[in-house]
Amino acid sequence: MTKPLLDVEDLRVRFHLRTGTVEAVRGVSFQLGRERLGIVGESGSGKSQTGRAILGLTPPPGEVTAKRLAFDGIDLTTASKRTLRELRGGRISMVMQDPKYSLNPVMTIGEQIIEAYQAHAKASRSEARDKALAMLEAVKMRDPGRVFSLYPHEVSGGMGQRAMIAMMLVTDPDLLIADEPTSALDVTVSMEVLRILDELVTERGMGLIFISHDLKLVSSFCDRVLVMYAGRVVEELEAKNLREAQHPYTQGLMRCLPTLANDVRPLPTLNRDPSWAL
């Protein structure tokens, strides 16, 4: 077995609040190779905080501890700020939920991609410009030259999210963390965005962490799925074996969705067992 791209052991995220300490992530461990890993859970399960903690983006007053948190052999818990800054946006990138909030509204899309590129690669402006245009083409923008000079508010949600992906992938990262990248988009648009993401990840041999609340989507998109509940991983399984899930929470999540295929009524609801959270 080759060395994992990302090695996480006993990751914990705590928030020290006035009312006491809240542990959002309670001992998450996993290893990631150059594959597509899905992290699924409902709101409050700690899935987003896991993604943020890997990138060192935990908002204050959060505190991150881990027995091991290593990216390609680099220990992220002890790495200098400088090293972290170089990794972030360079070799590890993140795509957020809503392009409206993650693109700078007063810079054109092209400028933002160029800036992202030049922050991590020594390149002349014209080189960076070529690279940005190539990237916009890679995310299947119909007219890259035009999109290049548009401001974020001038493009649709789907185009914005594709621009965001272009910006995040322009530095050729080894690991991409996508936090609900399509939940602000319409279904047909999100399928297209996912298809582009899938192609790029496969072509470039990246590792992908796909964080989502949508079990159906994650299982059809990823190779492996971690199911999180109350800050813990309750089950880890191959995406294709999702139907054979063992944990009652995973089973419950699977069943409670209405499907076109079969009409069950009333829908089975999830009876939360307090022991799951232990």
Added chain:
Amino acid sequence: MLDIQNLNVVYGTGRLRVDAVKNVSFHVESGAAYGLVGESGSGKSTVLRAICGLAPITGGRVRVDGQEVTTPRGKAFYRTVQMVFQDPYASLHPRHTVDRTLSEPLAIHGEKDAEARILQALREVGLGPSFRFRYPHQLSGGQRQRIAIARALILRPKVLLLDEPTSALDASVQAEILNLLDDLRRRLGLTYILVSHDLAVVAHLCERLLVMQHGEAVEETTADALRSGVASNPYTQALIQASRGFTRADKPSVQALAG
């Protein structure tokens, strides 16, 4: 129960003119559940808002219970038609307790016996009396949506307009709310108009539905037809395909339509 003929909704004039709904017609029987499906900008929510008076009716007619609606709507209209909103975090007044939220419609319509009716409304949506004096911030998303449903039902309306009632909720909570809505419709003989982007949700709750795109009605179909995958319109096909999840095989039809 509800009859809509050539409904048009136009916002703004001149260069800023937006045709949000173009010539949409449909008919809903009493006690039926009718779905409006589409993506953002399809005008599905605008149709609901036009029915209840939150959006202007520029052309066409809306008949409720055989009567054409008046602008502004009268109190009698609001006793017949009520609405449940998408985001339960935005549809409850942050400074009002559940008690105040539920007693407001009773006070507006001069109903007596508020005490008993509030407790009954809470019971109907599966919440106990212990919820009565809580503020919205003391409730979970699912509980808030139950309160919003209780508020809509407390005047005993015949028609309930549901605007994406579960899309802001977690999957397991969505199942609970869908079951509740299903159950209430049967018990109280309600008529539903459900707006959603999720085909599975619409097919679960409704018998018939209208697929909308860019403000126009694309196709009227039935839940059974959707389940068997029958759709004459390519856009409906694309929606059915997308609702099945991500597929690696290339589907040019979806791509062409989504751009």
Added chain:
Amino acid sequence: MAGSPLAEQPSSLRAWLLSPEPNSRWQARLGRFYLGWRAFTRNPLAVVGLGIVVLLILMAIFADVIAPYSPVAGGDLRTERLLPPSETFWLGTDDQGRDIFSRIVHGSRITLLVIVLVALIATPIGLLVGTVSGYLGGWVDTVLMRTTDIFLAFPRLILALAFVAALGPGIENAIIAIAITSWPPYARIARAETLMVRNSDFIAAVRLQGASTPRIIMGHVVPLCVSSLIVRVTLDMAGIILTAAGLGFLGLGAQPPQPEWGAMVATGRNYLIDQWWVAAMPGIAIFVVSLGFNLLGDGLRDVLDPKAAK
């Protein structure tokens, strides 16, 4: 949490207040109030501000008991005029031989009167104009807001001066003048808050229940504007006190021999070099009370309007 609904012993009062399942309207309201109070007391400066304001109120109520001398009757002009602070006259005496301490204590009544009346007149006007204008929009909004703009265009003291000049000097006219000039900013704030909530789903929901426009404004919009307005009014109090004092100083507010702080500073001006206490003592009183209201306002803002803090 669960069980014992009637646990009202002092030891469990806190638990009762913080109960996530209140049993009555009152418990819910008190619980909310208690949470706010806890947040407020976390800010020591705000508590100091509250202390100063409470002290001012107590001083005004018990002025007759606290003050050792009459605030208006002059003393012996040969032996008791312009005396420095001593054991008999704690803060010294003024040019009429009156005890400055007694005058400041009685002056707190005038200050408090100004504050209360201005708050009672200006706040409702501002609130009503702002919410109506914001909620209705259209030409109502245009008319009301342009009127507000006209009032806003003049500096408060200048406009108050003009009003007093027209109405004649006196404390009542000063109060009216200050009230008339202080509502426009409140209308602005109330309108801004109204614009934020008027298109929200919970307002749409109450409209769909058939509520009338006045009912929506009074019952649903106003409660959301009140907290930021309370904060603003409290913070404005310092300015109102200063305006009242300024009018007094110019001889357009309270008339002699009323112990108004601003007027007292004005008389002390003549003796500023040799008998500094005559002007300084009421000046300090104005400063302390203004500071108290500012600190209180800051604390209230943190509790009532977390968005605006910092």
